[in-house]
Amino acid sequence: MNTKELLKKYWFVCLVAVLAVIFIVYYAVVDAQNKPKTLATKQEDGQYLIYTAGEDKLTADQLYEELYDQMALTMLYRQLDRAVIDASYETTSEMKNIATNSASYLLTMYSKEQLDSDLRSLGYSGVDELDEYYIYMQKATLFARDYFNAHLEDIVEPYIAENNSKVISHILVLVDNVETVTNADGTTTLVAHPTEEEQAKLDEVQAKLANGEDFAEVAKTYSDDSSASNGGSLGYYDTSVASGYVAEFTAAADPLKEGDVTEPVLSTYGYHIIRCDASTTESLMNNDDFINKLVQAYNSDYTKAIYEKSQELGYKIEDEAMRTEIESVLNGDGGAE
Numbered sequence: 399m400n401t402k403e404l405l406k407k408y409w410f411v412c413l414v415a416v417l418a419v420i421f422i423v424y425y426a427v428v429d430a431q432n433k434p435k436t437l438a439t440k441q442e443d444g445q446y447l448i449y450t451a452g453e454d455k456l457t458a459d460q461l462y463e464e465l466y467d468q469m470a471l472t473m474l475y476r477q478l479d480r481a482v483i484d485a486s487y488e489t490t491s492e493m494k495n496i497a498t499n500s501a502s503y504l505l506t507m508y509s510k511e512q513l514d515s516d517l518r519s520l521g522y523s524g525v526d527e528l529d530e531y532y533i534y535m536q537k538a539t540l541f542a543r544d545y546f547n548a549h550l551e552d553i554v555e556p557y558i559a560e561n562n563s564k565v566i567s568h569i570l571v572l573v574d575n576v577e578t579v580t581n582a583d584g585t586t587t588l589v590a591h592p593t594e595e596e597q598a599k600l601d602e603v604q605a606k607l608a609n610g611e612d613f614a615e616v617a618k619t620y621s622d623d624s625s626a627s628n629g630g631s632l633g634y635y636d637t638s639v640a641s642g643y644v645a646e647f648t649a650a651a652d653p654l655k656e657g658d659v660t661e662p663v664l665s666t667y668g669y670h671i672i673r674c675d676a677s678t679t680e681s682l683m684n685n686d687d688f689i690n691k692l693v694q695a696y697n698s699d700y701t702k703a704i705y706e707k708s709q710e711l712g713y714k715i716e717d718e719a720m721r722t723e724i725e726s727v728l729n730g731d732g733g734a735e
Contacts, residue, residue, distance in 0.1 A: 474720055475701070476521050480534060482708045487537045497532035504528065542689050545703050546696075553696060555679055561637050565676040565685050566651055567630040569616060570623040571600045573668035588646070588664050600662060600669050607659065613673050622668070631675070634687035647672070656681060702728045 504513065505528075514525040522531055546554050557563065575591040592600065603620050607613065617630025625632055640648045646665040654660070654674035662669040675681075682688045693700050705728055715721040 473521075474715065475704075475724060478708050478713065478715075479704050480521075481713060482704050482711065483534060483537045483541055485711055486707065487540055489533055489537075493533050493536050494529070496536060497529045500532045501528040539686055539689055541704075541707075542693050542700065543683060545700060546689065546692050547683060549699075550679060550683075553699070554683065554692065557692065557695060558677075558679060558682060562652060563634070563636045563677070563682055563688060563691075564651075564654065564656070564674050565682065565688070566632050566635045566654070567613060567617060567673045567675055568623065568625070568632060568647075569603055569613070569621040569630050569671045570667060571596060571603060571620070571662075571669045571671075572622040573664075576664065576666050576668065578666075588666065590664050590669070592668075596668070603671065604662070607671070613659070630673075634685065634691060636691070646670075698728070 505525075510525050513528065517524055517527060517531060520531070522528075573590045573592045573596050575593075577589045577591065579587045579589050581587055599620060603616060606616050606620075614629030614631070617626050620626075621630050623630070635651060640652070643651070644665045644667070646663055647670055650660050650663040650670070651672050651674075654672065654677070656674050656677040658674045660670070660672045662671055664670075676685055676688075705724070715724065
């Protein structure tokens with residue numbers, strides 16, 4: 399996972415992506431105006447042409463004005479979002495400790511220069527605001543959880559039912575020799591040929607689980623998957639991510655309900671023992687990855703909730719044109735053409 403993925407761990411990926419595109423093209427246009435040979439060298443009526451297609455033409459000034467409108471609206475919402483989130487929850491000592499620890503961990507993995515650049519791309523002044531970013535993220539998750547808790551029946555429960563939402567973990571015992579055998583009817587079957595060591599490891603894992611030992615601790619000790627360091631957790635799982643797993647895994651994971659643990663499931667990698675950690679509404683609502691999924695799926699509803707909260711707090715967009723524009727977008731009118 400790279401720094402940007404770690405920084406924007408939860409839910410405002412779409413907003414960042416929009417900003418990134420706007421800024422990239424914006425600076426390209428500015429560069430074209432300052433150094434026209436890099437992008438546009440032809441002028442007409444004193445303006446640099448970006449492209450011509452028959453009688454259609456786009457000048458650097460036109461592109462700049464269009465991008466400025468989009469960028470201004472996005473930046474306005476971003477600032478409003480941060481103000482609302484910050485005002486909605488008190489900054490606790492626990493939040494500060496989590497933010498400090500998270501920031502310190504990230505600084506051991508990446509250079510300050512890289513983090514500084516990534517944070518600026520997310521709208522922060524730089525690496526000095528890394529703690530503030532993590533405090534914001536904690537509050538944003540609280541806001542999202544509170545919003546969706548207020549919409550369990552009309553949003554959350556239908557989403558869980560439609561997407562077969564759950565949180566899963568697994569323990570993988572690698573088997574080097576897994577053979578694909580073609581049956582007489584043309585179907586295929588996987589056949590494992592584990593070594594004595596591989597079989598002994600699988601037997602030991604099963605014995606410990608049968609004796610009631612903690613699944614996460616067994617995964618940390620025995621699993622051959624990178625998820626072992628996280629207690630075997632694979633996080634949120636639903637129909638939208640199932641294609642990222644081998645077919646044998648998804649076939650076993652799909653029907654699981656909270657607390658279920660499978661028998662060893664053979665795939666081309668070896669044997670998986672899969673546990674469903676959460677599938678009920680209550681338990682899923684305590685999972686940050688699930689909250690992230692909800693915000694992505696219902697981004698327009700969530701964005702409108704932020705704006706409505708800003709009005710409750712007495713915040714006001716003083717510029718009438720920008721206020722009309724953002725309300726038009728939030729109401730699904732599409733905004734300016």
